[in-house]
Amino acid sequence: MTTTATYERPRVRKPIDWWRWAGRGFITFIMLFATLPMLWMILTSVKTQFAAMQYPPQWWPAEPTLNSYIKLLNPNDQIGQDFLRYFGNSFYVSFLTTVLGVVVAVPAAYAFSRFRFPGRTFLFFSVLVRNMFPAVVFLVPLFILMRWLGLVNTHGSLVLTYLTFGLPLSIWLLKGFYDNIPIQLEQAARIDGATRFQAFLLIVMPLSSPGIIATSIFSFIGAWNEYIYAYTFLSRDDQMTLPVGIQRFFTEFATDWPGLMAATFLMSVPVVVMFLVLQKYFVQALTEGAVKH
């Protein structure tokens, strides 16, 4: 005779996991810490000058206005003209830094990953030495160098500097991607009729696109946000990049808080947009290009 025993799952009341709740609390705090200033920036940018200066503060703008934005984006207005020029300068410098960075970092990283040549390890680590020092340390020497090269007051001085600072990370990151792509893929392509360069272009490049996108984001943001070098190397008003230009807004129109906040907000837009757009490709590339090890 068989009997079917019924088993009852013992009901144990789980104790409250205080660590878990502490963790959640901490995450909430960090989140607020990061987002509240941004929220305040956006709120202030749509206030009138009067509302922005009120005390006690007006938490929520009573009469929201886009005046500051209209002024900044109006090319006929003096402020708008300056702002748009700074914006253009920043974009030009950052874009050039990013493109040149990829053009240099991709072959460099590929060479470090695939070729064995004398001095390879030494070169690779000497590329990284730059990152051991804070950027300001190089300010004066680089300024002297740029003056000697006649590059002071040109965007070229900034692009060169940003490349120097951005390349080590880009090369390091991309080398990791190339290391993970089996060399047999290139060998197969070369046997299938591709030249060495075609094998790289048609097979390796598409597989390393997540790395290229990631390094592009890094170098673009780095160049976009950089302040101290732009401030030192450039003195002509029409060459200023945004971080420095906004500083000028701040002194010249010290009381125009909504204008400053609106400018700051507009400055963050390209970075956020780029991140949102490229992140999609980033994830897609990561999953689709997955290489089996």
Next chain:
Amino acid sequence: MAQVVLQDIVKSYGSLYAVNHVSLTVDDGEFVALVGPSGCGKTTTLNLVAGLLPMTDGDIVIGDRIVTDLDPKDRDIAMVFQNYALYPNKTVYKNLAFPLQMRKLPKDEIDQKVRAAAKVLDIVPLLERRPRELSGGQQQRVALGRALVRDPRVFLMDEPLSNLDAKLRVQMRTEIKRFHQDLNATIIYVTHDQLEAVTMADKMAVMNKGFLQQYDTPKNVFDNPVNTFVASFIGSPAMSLVPLEVVQRGDQAVLTNEAGWELPLSAMNTRKALKATTNKVVLGARHSTIKLHKSETVGAVPARVYTVEPTGDITFVQAFVGEAVVIVSLDPTVIVRPDEDVWLEFDQERMHLFDGETTMALSAA
């Protein structure tokens, strides 16, 4: 299809010789296996034939062309890699089409050839999938497909079965052999598994430490290994090798060891043994040529059983003769126990004698 000739090829890294003056000819339509332990230079040799590595010295001829200085793409070869090397971002169809696209074939011809190859390998339903969505066996077929779609002069295969599980490996072994027969393809096949080489190849090239040891049909390599390395590498279980000393008694040679026993040799084996450069010789015998006696027998040497491994229809016994391990196969009805004293009788017709110093096989002639 074409003949492949390796003329005295060398690949060295500084003072290290990965491939040391190897010469061999693969005839048109022949299936040749390069076999040896890891690090023996077999994969390097294959990569030299493919043109993926620069060669230090020597020449490679494919068909009527010296290809030594040609790029891989101009050698008209196809290669199947151990990890298949399928392009992960391309569908199966595009993987198969890639070699044809690189040769700038018209689109409809590419389509026709891809579908024909897919049909041969039974992968038509997989054409729109990506490599990571395929099983190991399917990936293997796609890799084969990409090789055969172009109708190359030579197929190079680098351990194509070693990433498959045991059952699939046996199945794919048959399929590759069939593939060779149907296409009458020239194939150079690298493997560390001597069983794959023996079962599939027309000829096998046994390599060790960069040197080509022996190049012959599997049967000849199995029956007449040229040295102790080949003897111990080919065959499973391996040939037993017993280092002994040779002493002359009148016109007959006898083998002895420290234990003091003597094994008289036949007239032919005497001639062989006396050719040795010193009095050291190595006796080689395959498990099936040794008879095990449970009591002292004339012409048999004493041994002590170490382990007994029943496999079903054959029982393998490992026994010590002096310091050397000898493997004997027995009918499973014979019962032996570990540490039992037994006597082993070597078949004089089928035993091998090697020079104890040079390790080369001794011949009577």
